[in-house]
Amino acid sequence: MSASAAPILITGASQRIGLYCAERLLDDGHSLIVTYRQERESIARLKQRGALALAADFSSEAGILGFIEQLKQHTDSLRAIVHNASDWLVETPGEEAAAFTQLFNVHMLAPYLINLHCEALLRRSTPADIVHLSDDVARKGSAKRPAYCASKAGLDSLTLSLAARFAPQIKVNGIAPALIMFNPDDDAEYRRNTLNKSALGIEPGPQVIYQSLRYLLDNPYVTGTTLTVNGGRHLK
Numbered sequence: 001m002s003a004s005a006a007p008i009l010i011t012g013a014s015q016r017i018g019l020y021c022a023e024r025l026l027d028d029g030h031s032l033i034v035t036y037r038q039e040r041e042s043i044a045r046l047k048q049r050g051a052l053a054l055a056a057d058f059s060s061e062a063g064i065l066g067f068i069e070q071l072k073q074h075t076d077s078l079r080a081i082v083h084n085a086s087d088w089l090v091e092t093p094g095e096e097a098a099a100f101t102q103l104f105n106v107h108m109l110a111p112y113l114i115n116l117h118c119e120a121l122l123r124r125s126t127p128a129d130i131v132h133l134s135d136d137v138a139r140k141g142s143a144k145r146p147a148y149c150a151s152k153a154g155l156d157s158l159t160l161s162l163a164a165r166f167a168p169q170i171k172v173n174g175i176a177p178a179l180i181m182f183n184p185d186d187d188a189e190y191r192r193n194t195l196n197k198s199a200l201g202i203e204p205g206p207q208v209i210y211q212s213l214r215y216l217l218d219n220p221y222v223t224g225t226t227l228t229v230n231g232g233r234h235l236k
């Protein structure tokens with residue numbers, strides 16, 4: 001499918017899954033807008049490849065609305081919005097409310113406000129897609145990260161509501177990964193225990209998320225769906 005002239009927006013693209021998907025979208029000929037908080041070599045590389053990089057912090061309503069205003073100064077259409085930005089916070093004792101607010105803002109308020117304020121930009125593209133990066137953990141809850149998990153469960157609900165509201169012009173879907181890639185400071189025991197949680201027992205890497213994103217962007221008959229990409233974690 002040839003790449004649309006309207007750009008794809010992917011949030012939180014300075015590292016890991018977001019950066020990998022940004023590079024692959026550029027490889028596939030899409031024009032791209034990315035957000036970041038920390039200007040890094042990765043962002044400089046995306047800019048060299050022609051991406052527009054906008055600084056954005058979604059920790060507050062003001063930061064989200066400021067980003068939307070900035071975005072609209074650069075484009076009047078969007079092929080897709082990929083909500084990848086995420087904070088994997090553990091609530092610390094006494095800081096629970098601040099952590100919950102932070103997670104709600106990044107994982108729910110930002111996608112909600114950006115989607116509503118950019119609906120008209122998406123309607124100028126055919127096809128048009130919204131993709132929410134969720135988390136398989138929303139399926140069963142998390143004793144360790146209840147606030148993170150709740151915010152991702154809320155994002156799954158937003159997928160359903162906005163898929164109904166924006167059909168048929170705009171498809172709205174989600175991707176719910178389990179372990180995709182470890183973080184550098186994950187120790188051997190954590191890695192072993194995490195790999196044992198899934199039936200397939202591997203660390204697949206970010207390409208499995210790009211395959212899922214490509215499927216959602218290219219399939220004209222899928223909306224209101226959250227793809228589980230979890231190595232069969234639900235089977236154990």
Ligand SMILES: NC(=O)C1=CN([C@@H]2O[C@H](COP(=O)(O)OP(=O)(O)OC[C@H]3O[C@@H](n4cnc5c(N)ncnc54)[C@H](OP(=O)(O)O)[C@@H]3O)[C@@H](O)[C@H]2O)C=CC1
Binds near residue numbers: 011017038056136178
């Ligand atoms: N990695 C995995 O195994 C799994 C990932 N997921 C989900 O997949 C997506 C990608 O995961 P991963 O690549 O590990 O994500 P990261 O933890 O690497 O975070 C992605 C980006 O989010 C940005 N970000 C964090 N907080 C904010 C904020 N307040 N405002 C704006 N941007 C922010 C960061 O930008 P910057 O660096 O510029 O500050 C960061 O680069 C996430 O939604 C995650 O929840 C789900 C399950 C498993």
Ligand SMILES: Nc1nc2c(c(=O)[nH]1)N=C([C@H](O)[C@@H](O)CO)CN2
Binds near residue numbers: 086087194
């Ligand atoms: N924003 C992030 N969310 C998540 C991450 C991450 O690194 N950043 N990592 C995970 C884990 O891989 C978990 O799925 C298994 O340990 C979940 N979410």
